[in-house]
Amino acid sequence: xxxxxxxxxxxxxxxxxxxxxxxxxxxxGTRTMIxxxxxxxxxxxxxxxxxxxxxxxxxxxxxxxxxxQRARDQAMVFQRPVMLRRSAIANVMxxxxxxxxxxxxxxxxxxxxxxxxxxxxxxxxxxxxLSGGEQQRLALARAWALxxxxxxxxxxxxxxxxxxTRDIEQIIGAIHASGTKIIMSTHSLGQARRLGDEILFLSExxxxxxxxxxxxxxxxxxxxxxxxxxxxxx
Amino acid sequence: xxxxxxxxxxxxRLIFSADALLVxxxxxxxxxxxxAVLTAAIIGFPTGAFLAITRFPGxxxxxxxxxxxxxxxxxxxGLLIYLLLSRAGPLGEFGLLFTPTAxxxxxxxxxxxxxxALSRQVIEDAWREYExxxxxxxxxxxxAARTLLWDTRFALIxxxxxxxxxxxxxxxxxxxxxxxxxxxxxVMTTAIALETSKGDLPLALGLxxxxxAIIIGVNLLAHGVKLTAQRFHG
Ligand SMILES: Nc1ncnc2c1ncn2[C@@H]1O[C@H](COP(=O)(O)OP(=O)(O)OP(=O)(O)O)[C@@H](O)[C@H]1O
Ligand SMILES: [Mg+2]
Numbered sequence: 395x396x397x398x399x400x401x402x403x404x405x406x407x408x409x410x411x412x413x414x415x416x417x418x419x420x421x422x423g424t425r426t427m428i429x430x431x432x433x434x435x436x437x438x439x440x441x442x443x444x445x446x447x448x449x450x451x452x453x454x455x456x457x458x459x460x461x462x463q464r465a466r467d468q469a470m471v472f473q474r475p476v477m478l479r480r481s482a483i484a485n486v487m488x489x490x491x492x493x494x495x496x497x498x499x500x501x502x503x504x505x506x507x508x509x510x511x512x513x514x515x516x517x518x519x520x521x522x523x524l525s526g527g528e529q530q531r532l533a534l535a536r537a538w539a540l541x542x543x544x545x546x547x548x549x550x551x552x553x554x555x556x557x558x559t560r561d562i563e564q565i566i567g568a569i570h571a572s573g574t575k576i577i578m579s580t581h582s583l584g585q586a587r588r589l590g591d592e593i594l595f596l597s598e599x600x601x602x603x604x605x606x607x608x609x610x611x612x613x614x615x616x617x618x619x620x621x622x623x624x625x626x627x628x
Numbered sequence: 629x630x631x632x633x634x635x636x637x638x639x640x641r642l643i644f645s646a647d648a649l650l651v652x653x654x655x656x657x658x659x660x661x662x663x664a665v666l667t668a669a670i671i672g673f674p675t676g677a678f679l680a681i682t683r684f685p686g687x688x689x690x691x692x693x694x695x696x697x698x699x700x701x702x703x704x705x706g707l708l709i710y711l712l713l714s715r716a717g718p719l720g721e722f723g724l725l726f727t728p729t730a731x732x733x734x735x736x737x738x739x740x741x742x743x744x745a746l747s748r749q750v751i752e753d754a755w756r757e758y759e760x761x762x763x764x765x766x767x768x769x770x771x772a773a774r775t776l777l778w779d780t781r782f783a784l785i786x787x788x789x790x791x792x793x794x795x796x797x798x799x800x801x802x803x804x805x806x807x808x809x810x811x812x813x814x815v816m817t818t819a820i821a822l823e824t825s826k827g828d829l830p831l832a833l834g835l836x837x838x839x840x841a842i843i844i845g846v847n848l849l850a851h852g853v854k855l856t857a858q859r860f861h862g
Contacts, residue, residue, distance in 0.1 A: 446760055466766060476761035479779040479861050488775075489765050522862025 395456045395467050395543055396422035396575060398443060402452035405438055405599075412438050414599045415452065420577065422543075425570055427586040427607070428579040430596035431622060436579040437473060439596065440546045443577070444470045466493050470546040475533035477521035482513055482528075485521045486536045493540055507535040511565050527558030531565065538569050545569060547578035551585065563589060583623070587611060595619045631829070638830030639837060650831065654838055657815040660728055660802070661795040664735035665743075668795075669788055671736075672743030677773040679744070680752035691748065697741035702734075706804030709734045713805065726807040731815070734801040739791040746787040751776045782857035786850040793843050 398420040405413035413435050420426055420443075428436045441447040443454055445468075456467075478485050486504035491497065508517050511531045516524060521532060530550060537545055550566065551559040559582075566589060570576050580586055586593060586607065593610040595603040597618035605615065614620045642650050679691060711717050713725040713733075724730045754776050762772050777784070799817035806813035808822055816835045823832035 441760075444764065446763060470764045472760060472764075476758050477862075478758075478775065479781075492765050492767055492771060520861045523860075 395458065396420070397457060398544070399455040399457075400443070400452070401455060403442060403449045403454060404451040405435075405442060405447060406450045412599050413442065413449075416601045417452075418594070418601060418604065420575075422575050424591035425576040425589055426578070426592055426594060427590035428577070428594045428596060429581075429583075429586055429622070430579075430602075434596040435599040436596055437548050438599075440470065440548055440577065440579065444468060444546050446470075466540040466542050468544040468546070469537035469540050469542040471530075471533045471537050471548065471550055473548040473552065475529060477524070477529055477532065479522060480520065481518050482521045482524065482532050483508060483517040485532060486539050489536045490539055503539055504535075507539045508532075510538075510568065511535045512561065527554050527561070530554060530558070530562060534562065534565050534569070538565075538572075538574075541572075542574055544575045544577065547576065549579055549581065551580070551582065559585075583611070595622070597622070635829035635833050639834035642830060642834040643838060647834075650834055650838075652811070653814055653816055653819050653835065656728065656813075657796060657817075657839075658842075660731045660815060661735060661792055663732045664795050665739060665788060665792045667732065667736040668740040668743045668791055672740045672791075673747055673777055673784065674773070675740075675744040676747030676749075677751050677777055678769075679748045680755050680776070681769055681772055691745075694741055694745045694748065698745050700738060700741065701800070702738055702798045703800035703804065705738050706734055706801035709737065709801065709805045725805060726809060726813060728806070728813055730805040731802040731813060734805045735795040735798060738798060738801055739795050742794060743787055743791045746790065747780075747784055750780050750783045750787065754780050782853055782861070785853050789846050789850040793846050796846075797839065797843060 400416050400418050400420075402415045402417050403413060404411070404415050416439070428439065430436050438447065442449055445454070478488055480488070483501075483504050486507060487497075487500040490500040490503055495503065505514070505517070508514050511534060513528060513531055513535060516528060521529065524532060534547075534550065547566065551562050554562065563585065566576060566578070576589070578589070580589075590607045592606050593604065594601060595605075595610070595614075595616065595618070597616075602618040603610070603614065603616040610619070611623070614623055679687065679694070709730065710725065712719045713722070713730055714720055715725070724733070751773075755772070758772070758776065758779070762775060767775060797817065799821055802813070802815055803818050803821065806815070806818065808814050808818040814822075816839045820832045820835050820839070823829070823835070
């Protein structure tokens with residue numbers, strides 16, 4: 395279904411522009427990092443791409459899916475993931491069942507992904523009593539289980555300690571290696587460098603700059619990015 | 629004062645000797661109110677979930693109406709059901725007037741709005757938290773409703789118990805449609821009303837004590853369910 399094309403996408407609420415016209419094409423294969431200060435519109439942009447919000451003007455175009463061997467085309471892990479009031483494994487199975495997978499298959503697949511994210515030992519625990527880091531891993535597992543072509547991640551390591559952050563980054567690496575396109579936002583420049591191939595830099599709802607990770611950190615072109623990297627908020 | 633202590637003493641004896649008349653009245657009360665609350669839940673839960681999740685013109689008015697119906701005066705409900713069920717009424721042919729079934733209908737009509745309105749509130753709060761996650765996973769309205777009903781189950785138990793308390797304590801409606809017939813439609817509240825006016829204070833007081841104990845017990849149970857659920861499910 396990639397590439398994803400944004401065609402003059404705008405989003406405003408009550409006359410306030412949150413996303414100003416953005417036109418770009420997002421390709422398969424690369425890991426796309428969305429950077430930008432608080433309130434720049436990162437979360438809104440991902441919601442627009444994911445289809446949770448409708449653009450006020452412009453279009454979000456996915457190319458036709460080819461031979462979908464996937465439970466779902468796209469998935470999203472939110473800044474604050476919602477855990478259903480049931481066990482960890484049931485949370486994963488819930489997503490699979492909604493996607494139309496047979497119950498027996500659901501359990502096997504759920505066990506596999508929980509194993510892969512290191513949650514096999516807490517699979518039967520109520521999801522809501524898991525720690526923040528465990529919940530974040532569970533949210534990743536739930537999305538990964540669906541085998542999506544595109545996975546949106548909204549600040550997947552906010553509020554996590556360094557060890558938990560490393561775990562999550564490893565899992566994201568594994569998801570990417572399994573052939574899923576990663577589009578994620580982060581406030582950690584180190585993380586963007588470690589995980590990313592390209593940067594989309596947002597500032598006040600505008601796509602201020604788009605560059606490879608290497609180029610972006612070596613030689614940012616836009617004044618907004620320059621001052622952001624210097625740690626000066628405008 | 630002496631009358632009162634004597635009556636209290638006699639009432640306590642009735643209770644602890646499991647007086648046959650007293651027990652039969654209590655049993656009928658519980659049966660009627662339990663059936664009514666079950667009926668009200670079967671209608672009220674889906675109504676509440678539907679109102680919480682869907683958006684349509686007139687929804688706010690419907691919710692306001694539902695909230696207003698929570699305060700329906702029992703005697704008026706009793707009168708309406710009486711008119712419906714009386715021999716000349718539209719449902720007269722079923723011969724339900726002055727039967728426990730009529731009392732179940734009256735109580736169900738009385739508490740269905742309560743269960744629908746309270747569960748609407750509970751489910752709408754949960755929906756605010758869950759909406760994006762569920763939509764992202766591809767849940768339609770029906771799937772979302774079922775998920776929310778299950779995930780708010782502990783809060784909904786307290787909703788049901790609130791309905792039960794209201795049904796069990798109500799006197800006006802069951803008096804009118806049940807007729808307070810000895811051994812057939814005499815329940816705790818109607819018996820208390822009758823025995824008090826006849827001057828049989830011990831039986832009235834005994835029933836009153838049991839009724840209060842049941843109401844307190846139900847509320848303690850509701851509280852306990854909430855605490856336990858929070859401890860084990862988050
Ligand atoms: N549904 C909405 N209605 C109105 N305003 C909104 C809505 N969603 C977001 N906004 C506003 O849009 C702006 C961008 O929000 P967004 O959540 O995308 O920022 P962000 O870049 O993700 O910031 P952060 O780094 O803090 O997560 C903010 O000013 C926010 O208040
Ligand atoms: Mg955000």
